[in-house]
Every structure is written in C-alpha cells, then in structure tokens.
Amino acid sequence: MANSSTDILFHNYPQSPVAEKVRVVFGMKNLAWRSVEIPRLAPKPMLTALTGGYRRTPVMQIGADIYCDSQCIIRELERRFPSPSVLPVGDAGLLWGLSRWTDGALFDLAVKIVLGSAGENLPADFALDRGRLYFGKNWAEGLKQANVQLPHLAAQMRAPMSWLDTQLADDRPYLLGTEPTLIDAQIYHVVWFIDGRWSAGPNFLSEFKHLKHWQKRVASIGHGTSSELSPEEAIRTARNNESMSATGVAANDPQGLRVADVISITPDVDGGEQSVTGTVRFADAETVTIEREDESCVKVCVHFPRAGYRIEPH
Numbered sequence: 582m583a584n585s586s587t588d589i590l591f592h593n594y595p596q597s598p599v600a601e602k603v604r605v606v607f608g609m610k611n612l613a614w615r616s617v618e619i620p621r622l623a624p625k626p627m628l629t630a631l632t633g634g635y636r637r638t639p640v641m642q643i644g645a646d647i648y649c650d651s652q653c654i655i656r657e658l659e660r661r662f663p664s665p666s667v668l669p670v671g672d673a674g675l676l677w678g679l680s681r682w683t684d685g686a687l688f689d690l691a692v693k694i695v696l697g698s699a700g701e702n703l704p705a706d707f708a709l710d711r712g713r714l715y716f717g718k719n720w721a722e723g724l725k726q727a728n729v730q731l732p733h734l735a736a737q738m739r740a741p742m743s744w745l746d747t748q749l750a751d752d753r754p755y756l757l758g759t760e761p762t763l764i765d766a767q768i769y770h771v772v773w774f775i776d777g778r779w780s781a782g783p784n785f786l787s788e789f790k791h792l793k794h795w796q797k798r799v800a801s802i803g804h805g806t807s808s809e810l811s812p813e814e815a816i817r818t819a820r821n822n823e824s825m826s827a828t829g830v831a832a833n834d835p836q837g838l839r840v841a842d843v844i845s846i847t848p849d850v851d852g853g854e855q856s857v858t859g860t861v862r863f864a865d866a867e868t869v870t871i872e873r874e875d876e877s878c879v880k881v882c883v884h885f886p887r888a889g890y891r892i893e894p895h
C-alpha cells in the first residue's frame with residue numbers, strides 16, 4: 582500500500598567527504614535522518630537497485646524519490662526544509678556558482694593530493710576503483726604523477742586555503758558572516774578530507790590559524806540527529822511509497838526533452854561509470870528526474886542535477 586513517507590534516508594559511509602558535506606547541512610538545518618551504510622567500493626547492489634546504476638556517494642532517499650549528487654540533495658533539502666536556510670536570499674546564485682569550483686577543481690585537487698600521497702600504500706582494489714573514477718582510463722599513470730607532483734599540488738591547495746584564511750581574518754564566525762551557509766559546508770568537506778586523509782594535512786593546515794578556528798566551529802555544528810537503517814529497509818521504503826515528484830519539462834529545454842522520453846544520464850567526467858536509464862518525468866535548468874523500475878518492480882523517481890551530468894536520448 583503506497584503512502585507518503587517524508588523520512589530522510591541517507592545512503593553514505595563515514596569516511597566519505599562528499600557525504601560529510603551533506604551531514605554538515607543536516608546539522609545546519611538540525612534535521613533528523615536515517616543513515617543507510619553503503620560499501621566504499623563498487624559494486625553496491627542495494628544502492629544501485631534504487632539509483633539504476635549511479636554508484637557515487639552520497640545518495641538521499643525520501644520515500645520513492647532518490648536524489649543523486651550532493652548538489653541535487655542540498656537543493657531538495659532546502660526546498661523541503663527551508664528554515665534555517667543555507668542559501669541566504671541575495672547570495673544563492675553566486676553560492677551555487679562557487680559550489681561548481683569547490684565540487685570540481687578544488688575537490689579534484691584534494692583527491693589527487695590524498696590518493697597521490699598514499700602512493701604504494703593504497704590497497705590495490707581501492708586504487709583500481711578510485712583511480713579509474715578520478716584519473717580516467719590512464720589512471721595508473723595519473724596516480725603515479727599525483728605522487729611525483731605532490732609539492733606542486735600542495736602549492737595549488739595552499740593558495741585557496743590562504744584566501745579563505747584571509748576571508749576569516751576579521752574573526753567572523755562563518756565565511757559569509759554570522760550565520761553558516763552552504764559555502765561553509767562546501768569548503769569544510771575539502772578541509773576535513775585533507776586534514777583527515779592526507780598524512781601531511783594537519784601540518785599543512787596549521788599555518789592557517791583563522792581557518793583552523795573556523796574548522797572547529799563548523800565541526801561543532803554537528804550532523805543533526807541520525808539513526809541507522811538497513812539497506813533492505815530502505816528498499817522496502819521505496820517499494821511502499823510513491824514518488825512525490827512534479828511532472829513536466831520547463832520551456833526552452835536545450836536538449837528538447839519531453840515527458841516520457843527515454844534517456845540515459847551519466848556524470849559528465851571520464852570515470853568509467855554506468856549510466857542510468859529511465860523516462861523523463863521532470864526537467865528544468867537545474868534538475869532532471871527520471872522514472873524507473875528495477876527487476877523486482879520497485880518504482881522510483883531518480884533526480885540528478887543538470888550541471889555536471891550528460892543526458893543522452895535513446
């Protein structure tokens with residue numbers, strides 16, 4: 582019997598920096614959520630049964646709606662739980678723009694530093710999985726270069742860290758002033774990652790005194806309230822609910838999408854990832870939503886950002 586669960590189910594694992602970004606947003610909004618732990622390495626059959634193939638971390642589920650990518654997840658959290666907002670009126674557009682840098686070039690740089698610094702110590706299965714995901718087809722050479730180029734990569738990271746330290750130099754509590762916003766979570770997840778997973782990270786960051794204070798302050802926001810939920814229960818939740826997604830395609834769609842078109846969606850990077858196929862339910866400038874049904878007849882709507890994703894018609 583379909584009902585309309587509004588519980589937040591969050592598919593993640595503790596070490597994931599991108600999941601940490603969203604966990605901090607849960608904290609900023611003081612939300613209660615259920616944590617569904619997923620494996621760190623593909624395959625992740627219980628997750629991809631819901632997403633249709635998308636394997637990255639994190640994924641949020643509310644009933645039979647599945648939100649892929651932190652961009653899409655945070656947009657939906659802001660829509661469903663608008664107060665307190667993490668997107669201050671008047672700055673939201675620029676914050677989203679800036680998030681393309683934090684999620685793109687800055688996060689990629691952090692990944693190169695963390696994986697490159699581990700060098701030969703990376704377990705083979707982890708190196709193969711993450712190498713292909715982040716360094717493309719020629720990943721073994723990419724990983725080697727990241728190790729050789731570590732001083733250069735650290736210099737590239739030092740510049741933005743010093744900009745942020747300057748931004749915080751007047752002892753403001755958060756990057757934009759007195760209240761935490763999305764940009765705090767966006768920057769924090771990168772700092773958290775290099776601090777915790779790069780052996781030289783704590784020493785590297787120690788020169789940025791204001792940034793270190795701010796890091797502690799953001800950490801103290803916490804993650805809201807969470808309790809565990811099994812993947813089986815998450816799938817059951819999807820089965821027992823109906824999507825609450827809107828239907829329709831906004832005017833001027835550059836790819837001419839129409840409701841019920843069959844399309845495939847993949848992250849627009851060379852990560853060797855499986856695409857997700859379904860029929861268009863909704864699309865606008867920011868989001869695309871497809872309907873899909875897995876072999877065991879669980880019907881879901883899967884939501885992706887438009888920015889950073891490639892859509893192919895069938």
Ligand SMILES: N[C@@H](CCC(=O)N[C@@H](CS)C(=O)NCC(=O)O)C(=O)O
Nearest residue numbers: 597598599621636637638650651652
């Ligand atoms: N653009 C995605 C990036 C997600 C991403 O790359 N997540 C990393 C973990 S932090 C990942 O998926 N790694 C491989 C995995 O967990 O299987 C987002 O913002 O959610």
